[in-house]
Amino acid sequence: MGTALAFAPIPGPVLTASGCSAFGQELEPFVDLDALGAVVTKSVQLQPRSGRPTPRMAETPSGMLNSIGLQGPGIDGLLADELPWLAQRGARALVSIAGTRVEHFAELATRLRGVPGVLGLEVNISCPNVESRGEVFACDPVAAADVVAAVREAADPAHPVFAKLSPDVTDIVSIARSVTAAGADGLSMINTLLGLVIDPDTMRPVLGGVTGGLSGPAIRPVALRCVWQVHQALPEVPVLGMGGIRTGLDALQFVLAGASAVSVGTAVFNDPSAPARVHAELADALAARGFASLRDAVGYAHR
Amino acid sequence: MTAPADRQSHAFGELLTEPAPAAVQAPVQRVVEVVGRRPVGAYVELTFAAPETAGRAVPGQFVAFAIGGRESAMLLRRSIAIAGTGDGRLTVVVAPHGPGSTWLAGLQPGATVDVVGPLGRPFPLPEPGTPALLVGGGYGAAALVGLAGALRERGSDVSAVAGAASADRLCSVDELSALAGVTVLTDDGSAGRRGWVTDAVAEQVGRVGVVYACGPMGMLRAVAELATAAGVPSYVAVEESMACGIGVCMTCVLPVVGADGRTRFSRSCTEGPVFGGDRVRFADVGTLTADVVGAAAMGVLPA
Ligand SMILES: Cc1cc2nc3c(=O)[nH]c(=O)nc-3n(C[C@H](O)[C@H](O)[C@H](O)COP(=O)(O)OP(=O)(O)OC[C@H]3O[C@@H](n4cnc5c(N)ncnc54)[C@H](O)[C@@H]3O)c2cc1C
Ligand SMILES: Cc1cc2nc3c(=O)[nH]c(=O)nc-3n(C[C@H](O)[C@H](O)[C@H](O)COP(=O)(O)O)c2cc1C
Numbered sequence: 091m092g093t094a095l096a097f098a099p100i101p102g103p104v105l106t107a108s109g110c111s112a113f114g115q116e117l118e119p120f121v122d123l124d125a126l127g128a129v130v131t132k133s134v135q136l137q138p139r140s141g142r143p144t145p146r147m148a149e150t151p152s153g154m155l156n157s158i159g160l161q162g163p164g165i166d167g168l169l170a171d172e173l174p175w176l177a178q179r180g181a182r183a184l185v186s187i188a189g190t191r192v193e194h195f196a197e198l199a200t201r202l203r204g205v206p207g208v209l210g211l212e213v214n215i216s217c218p219n220v221e222s223r224g225e226v227f228a229c230d231p232v233a234a235a236d237v238v239a240a241v242r243e244a245a246d247p248a249h250p251v252f253a254k255l256s257p258d259v260t261d262i263v264s265i266a267r268s269v270t271a272a273g274a275d276g277l278s279m280i281n282t283l284l285g286l287v288i289d290p291d292t293m294r295p296v297l298g299g300v301t302g303g304l305s306g307p308a309i310r311p312v313a314l315r316c317v318w319q320v321h322q323a324l325p326e327v328p329v330l331g332m333g334g335i336r337t338g339l340d341a342l343q344f345v346l347a348g349a350s351a352v353s354v355g356t357a358v359f360n361d362p363s364a365p366a367r368v369h370a371e372l373a374d375a376l377a378a379r380g381f382a383s384l385r386d387a388v389g390y391a392h393r
Numbered sequence: 394m395t396a397p398a399d400r401q402s403h404a405f406g407e408l409l410t411e412p413a414p415a416a417v418q419a420p421v422q423r424v425v426e427v428v429g430r431r432p433v434g435a436y437v438e439l440t441f442a443a444p445e446t447a448g449r450a451v452p453g454q455f456v457a458f459a460i461g462g463r464e465s466a467m468l469l470r471r472s473i474a475i476a477g478t479g480d481g482r483l484t485v486v487v488a489p490h491g492p493g494s495t496w497l498a499g500l501q502p503g504a505t506v507d508v509v510g511p512l513g514r515p516f517p518l519p520e521p522g523t524p525a526l527l528v529g530g531g532y533g534a535a536a537l538v539g540l541a542g543a544l545r546e547r548g549s550d551v552s553a554v555a556g557a558a559s560a561d562r563l564c565s566v567d568e569l570s571a572l573a574g575v576t577v578l579t580d581d582g583s584a585g586r587r588g589w590v591t592d593a594v595a596e597q598v599g600r601v602g603v604v605y606a607c608g609p610m611g612m613l614r615a616v617a618e619l620a621t622a623a624g625v626p627s628y629v630a631v632e633e634s635m636a637c638g639i640g641v642c643m644t645c646v647l648p649v650v651g652a653d654g655r656t657r658f659s660r661s662c663t664e665g666p667v668f669g670g671d672r673v674r675f676a677d678v679g680t681l682t683a684d685v686v687g688a689a690a691m692g693v694l695p696a
């Protein structure tokens with residue numbers, strides 16, 4: 091089931107999802123990290139971040155709401171500790187980068203040039219843009235394109251650049267067109283949906299950050315619809331599909347809608363061996379349906 | 394609120410504890426069978442045939458259960474302290490609370506459940522022979538039984554204080570009594586002395602060389618403060634809301650002073666649940682203060 095993230099070949103189509111497997115180390119007892127397509131790292135910024143105060147999560151029907159606030163070691167910590175650890179084990183890292191200004195993203199891409207073990211970059215544009223009064227980059231086709239163009243320009247030419255799209259937009263296809271025109275080699279879809287939970291006892295929002303990102307099987311139909319629409323409009327653009335994938339049959343739906351690889355996120359909290367299990371189940375599901383290769387199944391539902 | 398400068402000097406100068414070291418053995422994920430179920434007051438004691446999990450466990454560690462099977466709409470794991478191991482069996486005490494713990498407590502002999510563990514950092518053991526005081530609140534006492542045994546084996550004189558709101562919420566008193574002199578207290582006087590565990594801790598803390606506590610956060614804070622004021626090191630097993638239990642989601646953090654004297658949002662699942670009682674900044678749980686590493690990047694200005 092070998093596949094590729096744009097021009098970068100990977101041994102399997104199942105990856106972790108950003109923010110759902112930290113930097114891979116904690117999954118080592120449960121999955122063979124170098125057999126995964128790649129480990130997608132928690133979004134990294136230029137500076138270390140504490141993240142938001144607790145409570146940071148609420149369970150919701152078939153999903154959860156989170157407001158972690160991108161806690162992480164910053165690029166220096168990533169380069170010093172996390173990436174060498176992954177490289178030593180032969181695991182590939184798709185490094186998720188985040189920032190609040192276009193230049194931050196470009197600087198991160200520059201710092202990651204030629205770093206051993208780095209397969210490519212995923213650009214988390216679901217971040218507030220300080221130059222646009224905090225409007226999220228991913229919701230503005232121009233700002234999103236500015237980030238992606240700057241990253242593509244600064245990044246190692248060997249690193250595919252995947253733009254990660256937010257479903258919280260009126261027309262995801264127009265954002266997809268805009269960022270691919272700006273140089274994105276592929277699209278990661280989808281990030282979480284904005285949600286809210288109120289505690290009926292305290293009668294206040296549960297999360298410290300008030301609103302949070304909704305993930306898990308609850309969002310799977312939305313994610314699948316996004317992948318479908320974008321693949322229909324831009325069939326040549328590689329898609330890394332995600333949103334509520336828990337089983338091989340869930341992953342198969344994303345492949346049939348147009349994804350050539352998938353990320354398993356929240357399901358890891360339920361089952362730390364989920365990435366390896368989903369890989370095996372997807373292989374069985376493809377074989378059972380007579381597909382000789384994963385590639386033959388990509389977008390097959392559009393016929 | 395104390396000024397950050399005070400905290401720094403406190404943090405650098407006078408800490409009585411070292412951060413608890415990580416466990417030696419990695420966790421495993423297994424589907425295990427319920428072989429025993431026994432209501433104990435308001436709680437349910439469950440025993441599982443889980444030789445690999447039990448064989449690796451050290452006092453202070455916990456396990457994380459998946460709730461409701463493969464199709465469950467409750468995705469997040471429930472963390473439960475290990476109350477006993479032996480003969481390939483793993484025992485826990487569950488307080489039915491919300492939907493997940495109620496499902497767990499309802500498991501009958503013959504049922505199977507997916508469990509990940511042992512997880513978290515064990516209680517660090519003192520110099521052999523050091524007299525120890527163990528303090529358990531509610532079902533928290535269950536987590537101290539294995540510790541009492543380990544301390545006895547190393548020649549420590551062990552005393553224990555078990556407290557709860559009422560008699561039906563006491564736990565593991567018989568098991569602890571076999572290993573230690575136990576003082577029982579209840580808020581309503583329905584068993585033992587009427588009062589709070591802190592009353593007994595205040596009387597006994599001067600006679601011991603180390604204090605261990607497990608129970609509600611308010612109790613942990615009070616016990617840690619009493620121990621620290623008496624110049625006695627304390628280790629507390631905290632209970633923070635957890636989604637994964639294995640260190641990948643970052644939901645379970647609280648402000649903890651590290652070996653370098655700096656405060657970080659530390660994961661209670663992998664850097665805890667056992668922390669030095671004088672390292673947890675109980676007063677700041679649920680807030681972000683300016684001296685937490687990475688707070689500046691969140692837009693909190695240094696005071
Ligand atoms: C290290 C540790 C040891 C524990 N040991 C025990 C024990 O021995 N016996 C026992 O009965 N309970 C124990 N708990 C508490 C137990 O995990 C929670 O009561 C339980 O997860 C609540 O689940 P629920 O479905 O009832 O509640 P819900 O509110 O529906 O839970 C929703 C989500 O929030 C999390 N959550 C909610 N409250 C807590 C909490 N207090 N602690 C951790 N996560 C929470 C759940 O894990 C779940 O992911 C322990 C918690 C921790 C962190
Ligand atoms: C706790 C948590 C943290 C996340 N952190 C990030 C992040 O740092 N960067 C990012 O691009 N996406 C992040 N995500 C979104 C996931 O990568 C993924 O896009 C989304 O959760 C949908 O997939 P899922 O339903 O399989 O989890 C996070 C999701 C969760 C649940």
Ligand code: FES
Binds near residue numbers: 641
């Ligand atoms: S519970 Fe997920 S990181 Fe601690």
